[in-house]
Amino acid sequence: MNIHEVAKRAxxxxxxxxxxxxxxxxxxxxxxxxxxKVVEELGYYPNTQARALVSGRSRIFGLIVSEITNPFFxxxxxxxxxxxxxxxxxxxxxxxxxxxxxxxxxxRRMIExxxxxxxxVTFGMEEALLDDLKSRNVPLVFVDVGPSLxxxxxxxxxxxxxxxxxxxxVAALRHxxxxxxxxxxxxxxxIARKRAFTQSMQEIGMATEPEYLIEGNHTMExxxxxxxxxxxxxxxxxxxLCSNDMTAVGAMRESYDQGVRVPxxxxxxxxxxxxxxxxxxxxLTTVRMSQTEIARLAFxxxxxxxxxxxxxxxGSEYSLTTALVLRESTAMAPSEITPAKGDDRRRETGxxxx
Amino acid sequence: MNIHEVAKRAxxxxxxxxxxxxxxxxxxxxxxxxxxKVVEELGYYPNTQARALVSGRSRIFGLIVSEITNPFFxxxxxxxxxxxxxxxxxxxxxxxxxxxxxxxxxxRRMIExxxxxxxxVTFGMEEALLDDLKSRNVPLVFVDVGPSLxxxxxxxxxxxxxxxxxxxxVAALRHxxxxxxxxxxxxxxxIARKRAFTQSMQEIGMATEPEYLIEGNHTMExxxxxxxxxxxxxxxxxxxLCSNDMTAVGAMRESYDQGVRVPxxxxxxxxxxxxxxxxxxxxLTTVRMSQTEIARLAFxxxxxxxxxxxxxxxGSEYSLTTALVLRESTAMAPSEITPAKGDDRRRETGxxxx
DNA sequence: AACCTTAGGGAAAACGCTTTCGCGTGCCTC
DNA sequence: GAGGCACGCGAAAGCGTTTTCCCTAAGGTT
Numbered sequence: 001m002n003i004h005e006v007a008k009r010a011x012x013x014x015x016x017x018x019x020x021x022x023x024x025x026x027x028x029x030x031x032x033x034x035x036x037k038v039v040e041e042l043g044y045y046p047n048t049q050a051r052a053l054v055s056g057r058s059r060i061f062g063l064i065v066s067e068i069t070n071p072f073f074x075x076x077x078x079x080x081x082x083x084x085x086x087x088x089x090x091x092x093x094x095x096x097x098x099x100x101x102x103x104x105x106x107x108r109r110m111i112e113x114x115x116x117x118x119x120x121v122t123f124g125m126e127e128a129l130l131d132d133l134k135s136r137n138v139p140l141v142f143v144d145v146g147p148s149l150x151x152x153x154x155x156x157x158x159x160x161x162x163x164x165x166x167x168x169x170v171a172a173l174r175h176x177x178x179x180x181x182x183x184x185x186x187x188x189x190x191i192a193r194k195r196a197f198t199q200s201m202q203e204i205g206m207a208t209e210p211e212y213l214i215e216g217n218h219t220m221e222x223x224x225x226x227x228x229x230x231x232x233x234x235x236x237x238x239x240x241l242c243s244n245d246m247t248a249v250g251a252m253r254e255s256y257d258q259g260v261r262v263p264x265x266x267x268x269x270x271x272x273x274x275x276x277x278x279x280x281x282x283x284l285t286t287v288r289m290s291q292t293e294i295a296r297l298a299f300x301x302x303x304x305x306x307x308x309x310x311x312x313x314x315g316s317e318y319s320l321t322t323a324l325v326l327r328e329s330t331a332m333a334p335s336e337i338t339p340a341k342g343d344d345r346r347r348e349t350g351x352x353x354x
Numbered sequence: 355m356n357i358h359e360v361a362k363r364a365x366x367x368x369x370x371x372x373x374x375x376x377x378x379x380x381x382x383x384x385x386x387x388x389x390x391k392v393v394e395e396l397g398y399y400p401n402t403q404a405r406a407l408v409s410g411r412s413r414i415f416g417l418i419v420s421e422i423t424n425p426f427f428x429x430x431x432x433x434x435x436x437x438x439x440x441x442x443x444x445x446x447x448x449x450x451x452x453x454x455x456x457x458x459x460x461x462r463r464m465i466e467x468x469x470x471x472x473x474x475v476t477f478g479m480e481e482a483l484l485d486d487l488k489s490r491n492v493p494l495v496f497v498d499v500g501p502s503l504x505x506x507x508x509x510x511x512x513x514x515x516x517x518x519x520x521x522x523x524v525a526a527l528r529h530x531x532x533x534x535x536x537x538x539x540x541x542x543x544x545i546a547r548k549r550a551f552t553q554s555m556q557e558i559g560m561a562t563e564p565e566y567l568i569e570g571n572h573t574m575e576x577x578x579x580x581x582x583x584x585x586x587x588x589x590x591x592x593x594x595l596c597s598n599d600m601t602a603v604g605a606m607r608e609s610y611d612q613g614v615r616v617p618x619x620x621x622x623x624x625x626x627x628x629x630x631x632x633x634x635x636x637x638l639t640t641v642r643m644s645q646t647e648i649a650r651l652a653f654x655x656x657x658x659x660x661x662x663x664x665x666x667x668x669g670s671e672y673s674l675t676t677a678l679v680l681r682e683s684t685a686m687a688p689s690e691i692t693p694a695k696g697d698d699r700r701r702e703t704g705x706x707x708x
Numbered sequence: 709a710a711c712c713t714t715a716g717g718g719a720a721a722a723c724g725c726t727t728t729c730g731c732g733t734g735c736c737t738c
Numbered sequence: 739g740a741g742g743c744a745c746g747c748g749a750a751a752g753c754g755t756t757t758t759c760c761c762t763a764a765g766g767t768t
Contacts, residue, residue, distance in 0.1 A: 366717075366718085367717065367718045367719075368718090369717070369718060369719080369720095370716090370717060370718080373717085380715070380716060380717085381716080381717085382715090382716065382717085385716085385717085404723090406723090407722095407723045407724065407725090408722070408723045409723085410723075
């Protein structure tokens with residue numbers, strides 16, 4: 001069932017059928033009606049591949065994420081798809097699962113399908129893998145990490161704003177021993193978050209103890225390990241900021257296992273505000289970096305690039321800020337007396353645990 | 355950069371180039387090498403759309419899910435994509451977000467892209483929306499809900515096995531007041547799970563109190579509401595089985611908020627074994643229905659159907675069993691004395707809460 | 709040495725569509 | 739009443755492949 005079939009039944013040329021379904025205004029209303037009628041009857045849906053072939057526009061955007069099963073990404077995927085649908089685009093979704101070969105394959109598949117643009121929302125990656133895309137002048141949009149080049153857009157994240165709020169929040173709650181569990185420092189974004197933390201501390205005149213600065217790996221296990229470490233310190237922190245939510249979840253889990261109550265004994269703050277943050281117990285206070293907003297910005301960046309007649313000399317820059325979301329994992333710092341007592345008890349527990 | 359360019363540079367016809375990259379054995383090794391060399395040099399990637407157009411095979415499978423942000427789905431999407439990549443297929447992912455119009459649009463988009471098969475992994479849906487697919491003889495695979503028709507495969511889930519294990523597990527822990535929070539009874543799968551529960555109870559000679567049978571809606575909020583209801587009963591249950599994990603998470607949340615400790619005072623069991631089940635506190639004992647297995651079965655079902663030369667008279671049936679996963683949300687039932695006292699205290703709390 | 713076979717590669721059709729070009733019709737203008 | 743102009747439509751080219759069909763040349767057979 002193709003355009004010829006429709007043309008035959010409507011007793012018109014295939015050109016007229018094409019014009020009709022594409023809404024070209026030069027078709028006489030009468031003919032248009034006749035064509036539409038046949039289209040409905042036959043249930044004719046145009047073949048997108050043929051369309052793409054002749055028009056040179058695939059109406060597909062690629063979306064590369066690290067892994068869909070990481071709770072950070074589903075919202076991005078969902079929103080990206082939503083906007084894509086609204087704009088009559090298709091999404092070619094691939095996940096790198098932190099594997100270069102897989103990433104290279106992704107790129108290749110996208111080129112073979114002739115995507116019109118690619119959004120790269122991964123934690124880390126080898127730039128070189130994108131060379132194929134670059135050399136073909138495929139518009140690219142990065143989140144936070146990308147280089148500034150023509151046809152490449154960038155979404156810059158203002159980590160400082162939210163993290164500063166978080167620091168000030170716990171400071172206002174009279175916390176003085178504030179720890180930070182960073183992400184893997186191989187990641188640009190992790191470094192930026194850590195720097196935002198130290199800077200915010202400095203701003204309010206608080207020193208960051210090196211022992212309160214621990215490197216995690218953005219997983220729950222990493223949070224657990226880091227927390228074990230923090231809880232074994234002679235002077236335990238009373239507040240812990242984490243580089244992402246999964247780390248915070250791990251930190252809370254370890255606290256729970258060691259009988260340290262959140263938020264009574266310990267305040268915990270995450271980063272990202274993934275959905276899961278609302279589901280854990282207690283609901284996690286965290287810094288929101290809106291995933292839907294990222295997805296929408298990324299899509300629109302690509303769309304703008306595609307629709308632009310003459311490419312800009314420079315890449316476009318978009319920006320997104322972050323903000324603290326108060327939930328229930330933070331509270332007033334334990335008073336000076338109680339924690340001293342509590343500390344002893346806890347240290348014992350911690351001791352036996354190790 | 356197309357096949358002509360390659361042909362010109364390699365001083366062969368486009369036919370030879372095509373044969374070379376497709377591994378047709380009648381190409382002389384010498385020519386083959388020459389062609390490959392040019393292909394590498396130019397970074398030539400064949401145009402999939404043109405390929406699909408002439409070969410009539412798009413190498414795309416559609417995957418329709420309810421919503422990617424529901425924690426049940428990411429694993430399915432990930433695994434489906436993984437197997438697809440291995441088999442040189444692309445995935446066209448769409449989510450219905452519980453909207454008929456959206457679902458209809460999904461189907462249309464898939465047909466327009468000429469997918470070779472569609473996996474439908476949604477909670478509920480209107481069969482009629484798939485008519486377009488059916489009339490075009492697109493192979494379909496359903497999870498659990500589909501009709502048995504030619505070219506349509508089905509993955510049947512054995513709910514009873516895992517749920518029976520769960521019931522026997524809490525019974526062995528001396529629980530006598532066992533509640534069940536079902537899913538929305540508009541869903542076939544929810545009905546099946548509920549039936550599996552009542553049957554399992556019957557098997558071990560326990561009656562199911564109607565007041566212990568509550569209808570939820572497969573969300574955390576539903577779990578909270580249902581739990582509020584259960585905790586306000588004069589005789590509170592000591593164990594709660596839930597129709598899915600999110601419900602269980604809600605149930606645990608409400609228990610926590612009311613000071614009912616899990617698992618000490620109350621045992622909770624979920625269903626699905628989504629990742630999140632490991633992340634909540636305490637880690638959730640649940641019935642596993644392997645999402646990766648579902649995805650793999652679905653993909654292979656489609657692949658088998660596509661590769662079959664003559665369609666089977668009947669649809670194919672696949673089956674998947676479920677099994678209990680022990681974590682930390684279940685424990686021995688509170689002893690006869692303590693709960694009586696506890697009950698009183700708790701009932702008060704519950705009373706003030708309402 | 710003439711014939712037949714076979715292997716290898718090129719020409720061209722076909723896939724389903726969009727879009728350019730040009731042609732015919734009817735209307736307006738002078 | 740004749741020329742000019744839109745307007746609406748059809749013919750056909752072309753998008754980048756695969757694949758069929760056919761031709762050529764080389765090798766083998768008698």
